[in-house]
Amino acid sequence: MSGFYNDSIRLIAGTAHPDLARSISEHMDVPLCDASIGRFPDGEIDIKINEDIRGSDCFVLQPLCPPVNENWIELLLLLDCLRRASAGRTTAVMPYYGYARKDRKDEGRVPISAKVVANTLIQGGADRVLTIDMHAAQIQGFYDIPVDHLYAKPVLLNAIRKMKVENPVIVTPDVGGIKMARSYAKALGADLAIVDKRRISGSEIKLEHVIGEVDGRNVILVDDMISTGGSISEAATILKKRGAKKIVIAVSHAVLCGSAVERLDACPADIVLITDTIPSRGVAPKRLEIVSVAPLLGTAIQNLHASKSLSVLFDTFDEDDA
Numbered sequence: 001m002s003g004f005y006n007d008s009i010r011l012i013a014g015t016a017h018p019d020l021a022r023s024i025s026e027h028m029d030v031p032l033c034d035a036s037i038g039r040f041p042d043g044e045i046d047i048k049i050n051e052d053i054r055g056s057d058c059f060v061l062q063p064l065c066p067p068v069n070e071n072w073i074e075l076l077l078l079l080d081c082l083r084r085a086s087a088g089r090t091t092a093v094m095p096y097y098g099y100a101r102k103d104r105k106d107e108g109r110v111p112i113s114a115k116v117v118a119n120t121l122i123q124g125g126a127d128r129v130l131t132i133d134m135h136a137a138q139i140q141g142f143y144d145i146p147v148d149h150l151y152a153k154p155v156l157l158n159a160i161r162k163m164k165v166e167n168p169v170i171v172t173p174d175v176g177g178i179k180m181a182r183s184y185a186k187a188l189g190a191d192l193a194i195v196d197k198r199r200i201s202g203s204e205i206k207l208e209h210v211i212g213e214v215d216g217r218n219v220i221l222v223d224d225m226i227s228t229g230g231s232i233s234e235a236a237t238i239l240k241k242r243g244a245k246k247i248v249i250a251v252s253h254a255v256l257c258g259s260a261v262e263r264l265d266a267c268p269a270d271i272v273l274i275t276d277t278i279p280s281r282g283v284a285p286k287r288l289e290i291v292s293v294a295p296l297l298g299t300a301i302q303n304l305h306a307s308k309s310l311s312v313l314f315d316t317f318d319e320d321d322a
């Protein structure tokens with residue numbers, strides 16, 4: 001990058017989530033940059049930006065959702081493309097940060113994949129990163145460039161408030177989610193409970209205890225992501241057995257891989273509330289409600305361009321004011 005950027009904001013959409021890119025563009029009233037992203041006959045990615053972006057403030061919109069490796073490489077090629085085209089500043093906007101669960105060496109001979117993602121983005125030419133609810137916030141420390149970490153909480157809270165759940169208790173399906181659950185509980189003036197989860201493998205978990213009062217209460221079960229759906233569906237089942245009444249699942253990222261849809265459909269949740277950080281692929285769970293993070297991201301991009309604070313978006317977000 002040149003270190004200086006001009007007045008022009010450029011939104012460059014990768015192919016990971018065209019609908020979200022379009023919604024951000026509509027919200028900001030900034031058109032998506034004309035870019036051709038295709039494949040060579042052997043499957044390699046072929047990219048060309050068809051507009052002059054010299055000196056512009058460029059935002060590449062690309063969640064690292066499945067197919068994560070394809071989307072990751074495409075993001076890197078877009079970053080390289082912008083650098084070679086003399087973009088003024090380039091921000092990698094990753095509504096969902098893939099590989100975030102591999103953030104430390106918790107056993108011998110394993111990679112720290114989240115660090116590899118960071119290394120490649122920095123090497124690739126990102127000047128900043130904008131993301132939402134990284135699985136582990138400390139991944140920010142893998143970067144020596146600014147990382148803006150937004151929360152889906154204000155967007156989900158707006159939807160939860162509209163549901164008018166009486167006397168709710170906020171529940172986290174594992175102890176790692178206490179901080180997130182506590183912030184929901186504080187915002188809603190609700191009690192907190194914890195399901196104690198032990199992971200046996202990537203797809204198998206064991207739930208042992210519920211800490212806190214859920215009998216006869218309406219539950220809002222919050223988490224950063226649903227991947228295979230094992231954690232959240234098992235948690236909903238155990239909460240129901242312990243006497244929970246209505247169960248609302250509220251989750252930032254719906255990866256929904258493996259048997260997630262079947263598990264969600266079979267579990268006793270009344271509502272599954274998610275955001276659109278990840279595109280829906282194929283069959284969606286029943287009882288699904290989706291809220292969009294496009295206005296949140298659009299406002300964050302506008303604030304970044306104008307060098308305005310992003311922390312104003314952390315607790316509450318009123319789409320009508322954005």
Ligand code: R5P
Pocket residue numbers: 173174176177202203205223224225226227228229230231232
């Ligand atoms: C765990 O630490 C996370 O917050 C999620 O609970 C977990 O990654 C979800 O995975 P799955 O849906 O495969 O149980």
